[in-house]
Amino acid sequence: xxxxxxxxxxxxxxxxxxxxxxxxxxxxxxxxxxxxxxxxxxxxxxxxxxxxxxxxxxxxxxxxxxxxxxxxxxxxxxxxxxxxxxx
Numbered sequence: 001x002x003x004x005x006x007x008x009x010x011x012x013x014x015x016x017x018x019x020x021x022x023x024x025x026x027x028x029x030x031x032x033x034x035x036x037x038x039x040x041x042x043x044x045x046x047x048x049x050x051x052x053x054x055x056x057x058x059x060x061x062x063x064x065x066x067x068x069x070x071x072x073x074x075x076x077x078x079x080x081x082x083x084x085x086x087x
Contacts, residue, residue, distance in 0.1 A: 024082050030075040037068045 041064045044056040 027078040034071040
């Protein structure tokens with residue numbers, strides 16, 4: 001609750017600065033998602049010892065790779081407009 005109170009009172013005092021910091025932080029977080037998804041897909045495809053011997057279906061791995069490619073694309077696109085925040 002204290003964080004919310006400090007943030008609520010600090011936002012009007014700082015003006016546009018909080019938004020110009022939170023947007024790049026969110027965009028960089030969007031680049032972390034594909035890394036985590038790639039690790040999960042690699043474990044599912046290659047490390048059966050970690051999966052308890054379970055063989056992951058190939059079609060589901062294909063869907064996962066498509067989702068990984070989409071998150072890469074969206075993460076990269078989230079970085080394109082950031083420079084406009086400081087101009």
